[in-house]
Every structure is written in C-alpha cells, then in structure tokens.
Amino acid sequence: MHLSTNSLLPIGLMAGLCLLGCQPQTAPEEVDPFAQGQWIDLTYNFDEQTIYWPTANGFVLDTVFEGETENGYYYSAFQYCAAEHGGTHLDAPVHFAEGKQSMEQIPLDRLTGTAVVVDVSEKALADKDYLIGVADLQNWENExxxxxxxxILLLRTGYGKFWPNKVDYMGTDEVGPEAVAKLHFPGLDPEAATWLTSERKIKAIGLDTPSIDYGQSVLFESHQILFQSNIPAFENVANLEALPVMGSYVVALPMKIKGGSGGPLRIVAFVQ
Structure with missing residues (x-):
C-alpha cells in the first residue's frame, strides 16, 4: 500500500502529540501563603481563671476519665460547662438585636479578613471608664x-495586661447582680458605634475588655447599635499589642451554637 506525504503528516502529528502527552508532567510548584510570617494567638485559655460577667457561671471542666484503661492504653475525656459570654468570646448580633443573626447565621466572611488596630491604651489606662470616641477613630484615620x-476593627485599651486579675481588669472580683454596678473598664462610645455603622463599613469589631460597652453602661447602647447592623463583636481579645496597626489577617471562629447569642471564640491573626 502506498501512503502519500499528505497522509503521513496527520500520522506523524498524532504520534508526536502522543509522545508529548506521555512525557512526565511537572506538578505546579506549591506555594505556602503563610510561609513568610507568623500566627499570633489572640485567645485566652479557658480554665478556672477565665473571667466571666459577674452574673454568669464560670468555666468548669470535669474529668470523665483520665489514665490507663483496663486494656492497657491511655485514655482521657472531659466534659465542660460554661456561660456563652466569658473568656475570649463572640457576641452574636441577636444578643442585643431581636431577629438579627445568631451564632450559626454569621457569614464566615464576617469572621475573617484584614484588621486594623486602633490603640487608645494611653488614655484608657489613665481612665477606667474611658469611652473610645469618634475623635479617637478620626485621629487614627488622620495618621x-x-x-x-x-x-475588622480591633480596639486596644491595654487592659489585656491585667488578665486574669479581675479587680484590675474589670473593676471587681465580686459576683452576682450587685457586682455589675462595680464594673469599671473602657468601651466604645455609642456615638462612635453610630459613626461606624453610618459612615464606615466594617465587618466586625473587637477589643481587649469584657464588653464592647464600657463597664458602667446600663443600656448597652453600643451593642444595640452595632448589632442592628449585624456587626458581631469579639470580647476579651488577647495579645493585641503583638499586632501591627494595619496588615494582619484575622480568623475568628466561634463555637457554632444554633440559636446562640454568643460563645467561646478561637481568634488568631497572621502577621507578615
């Protein structure tokens, strides 16, 4: 059988493509996006020293079993009990805004993102009842x-250095309803909360005190204002002094409690 040159070309091309396809393929080089930098833990341990609101039950860890089993292997298991709002935790909008998002309804993109840190520690450490105001936020923006x-807006009051001393951190170590009036720690001025919801667009807010409202608040207006806009709050955030003013990336994942108004939070930040 005689094959023309024209008929040989497709055969040669197909053979070449086959050989090319049989060549070992080089896998794309894997790039670790977190290779150049470090993770900062912004979460306090949950233990017998964890700080809770004076009217809340504290953290309790009971041992179910710990030790060597009758079959010769080691085994440990525990059960814990605690209020939603204590230690490093998240306040869901439904905490102070009826019909707004509960814990499981908060979108993940509200809990992750780039952060800015507004440091008001000099003023706050000089005044336990300091209200972080619009002027503080505008001064930060001017710079x-x-x-x-x-x-994600993080407010640094400097009160993290007092943890876990309740008297220094929140004004009292007493418990019960009568102790609430003795709370003293800085928080966000309701006027600043209004400014943030009307003039700026933030995903979430956090700070290094027990509450986004200051200790002497009785109406918790900053909670109400922020939560009406479904802006969750991170409270008792640790190690804010380790973060830069801008450029860190925060991941704040709470316990996913269906219908919950808050819960324990593991919050970390990546810093390059």
Whole structure:
C-alpha cells in the first residue's frame, strides 16, 4: 500500500502529540501563603481563671476519665460547662438585636479578613471608664488613612495586661447582680458605634475588655447599635499589642451554637 506525504503528516502529528502527552508532567510548584510570617494567638485559655460577667457561671471542666484503661492504653475525656459570654468570646448580633443573626447565621466572611488596630491604651489606662470616641477613630484615620471597607476593627485599651486579675481588669472580683454596678473598664462610645455603622463599613469589631460597652453602661447602647447592623463583636481579645496597626489577617471562629447569642471564640491573626 502506498501512503502519500499528505497522509503521513496527520500520522506523524498524532504520534508526536502522543509522545508529548506521555512525557512526565511537572506538578505546579506549591506555594505556602503563610510561609513568610507568623500566627499570633489572640485567645485566652479557658480554665478556672477565665473571667466571666459577674452574673454568669464560670468555666468548669470535669474529668470523665483520665489514665490507663483496663486494656492497657491511655485514655482521657472531659466534659465542660460554661456561660456563652466569658473568656475570649463572640457576641452574636441577636444578643442585643431581636431577629438579627445568631451564632450559626454569621457569614464566615464576617469572621475573617484584614484588621486594623486602633490603640487608645494611653488614655484608657489613665481612665477606667474611658469611652473610645469618634475623635479617637478620626485621629487614627488622620495618621493612617480611612478605615478600609470590610475591615475588622480591633480596639486596644491595654487592659489585656491585667488578665486574669479581675479587680484590675474589670473593676471587681465580686459576683452576682450587685457586682455589675462595680464594673469599671473602657468601651466604645455609642456615638462612635453610630459613626461606624453610618459612615464606615466594617465587618466586625473587637477589643481587649469584657464588653464592647464600657463597664458602667446600663443600656448597652453600643451593642444595640452595632448589632442592628449585624456587626458581631469579639470580647476579651488577647495579645493585641503583638499586632501591627494595619496588615494582619484575622480568623475568628466561634463555637457554632444554633440559636446562640454568643460563645467561646478561637481568634488568631497572621502577621507578615
């Protein structure tokens, strides 16, 4: 059988493609996005020293079993009990806003993102009842630019250095309803909460005190204002002094309690 040159070309091309396809393929080089930097833990341990609101039950860890089993292997298991709002935790919007998001309804993109840190520690440490105001936020913007859209806003009061001393951290170590009036620690001025919801667009807010409202608040207005806009709050955040003013990436994942108004939070930040 005689094959023309034209008929040989497709055969040769197909053979070449086959050989090319049989060549070992080089896997794309894997790039670790977190290779250049470090993770900062912004979460306090949950233990017998964990700080809770004076009217809340504290953290209790009971041993179910710990030790060597009758079959010769080691085994440990525990059960814990605690209020939603204590230690490093998240306040869901439904905590102070009827019909707003509960714990399992908060979108993940509200709990992850780039953060900015507003440091008011000099003023707050000099005044236990300090209210972080619009002027503090505007002063920060005058130096660093407008708070970026969809940022996670972290307020550093400096009170993390007092943890877990309840008297220094929150004004009292007493418990019960009568102790609430003795609370003293800084928080966000309701006017600043209104400014953040009307003039800026943040994903979430957090700070290093027991509450987004200051200790002497009786109406918890900053909670109400922020939560009406479904802006969750992180409270008792640790190690804010380790974060830069801008550029860190925060991951804040709470216990996913269906219908919950709050819960334990593991919050970390990646810093390059």
């Amino acid at each position: 660093h630019g407008t708070i970026p859209e969809d940022a």
